[in-house]
Amino acid sequence: MKNVALALLVFVLAACSSEPAVFEGTTYGQPVSLTERTDISAIAHNPTEYLGKDVLVEGTIVEICTSMGCWMDIASDREFEKIQIKVEDGVIVFPVSAKGRQALVEGKVEELDQTVDQAKAHAKEMAEEKGVAFDSTAVFESTKIYRIRGVGAVIAE
């Protein structure tokens, strides 16, 4: 009896200390385990501070890869700002029908250091996946992109 009570106490304490973020919806990939949300604006404002760190972000889905569902953009808490969530092809597939819905995403902040050619190739790939025309005459520069390598997400119904 004493052992059962002790086990219950441990369970209750564990549940209180690491309760996952509450968010109703469909889970994609691993279940969300982090409890504290990070503002997307904070990551966008100072990305190097978050580089390599696991974060939990929330926002409206504003773009989804229509080809393989392997990335989505979610809106920041700040106007005119968004962040890309990239997942491993085929491991997580975001449904295109989820555009406009709210999402909670867990993942690691990563940096893409792109050369001019890579930036051009990336823009071409994105245009193809979005189904829009690619402007091959546009001028590209080497750039750094910060995005989240997603491992799990919950998308509201």
Added chain:
Amino acid sequence: MAGRKKGFQWRRWNNLIHRDLGYLCVGLTVVFAISGIAVNHRADWNPNYDIQNTIEPLEQILDVEPGSSDFNKAVVDQLDFSGEIRGSFRQSPTEVDIFMEDITIKVDTENWEAAIESIKARPILRETNFLHLNEPKKWWTYMADVYAVSLLLLATTSMFMLKGRKGIKGRGKWLTLIGVAIPLVFLLIYF
């Protein structure tokens, strides 16, 4: 009773397994084959969705803030759409994306144009791709493993179905060798 003592009739069992497994695999093979062709050419088309893009002119909406619910409703009403507006996002001071079920309206408030993107799932292909690319995960993962093992069994048993000139000791060995050589040749060229 006089007669020849019968041993294990392996060829009979081989053919029986090949036949019944073949029947069982028909449905799965159709799913994987249709999706396989569709996904193989995804550089040329979207195998899951039919995406239509159109541009419509808009009358200026000046008395409300772009991205506000009144603004979004005014845009949707002008375009004669019905249904729930899920939300919106301001890409820039002059661009607002409005989200509805399978429709995204990209409003350009500089030129007062609406770029409408409507997405429709391709019937049959969306469902077969869903299974082929293992979107369901869970138990379907194991089902697909069972199917893969079944294909191995079908291939193996097919070699021993017939005796004689048409069997594996006759022309069967040449056809089998050609089948093995095909992926090897492509590996030599491209790998």
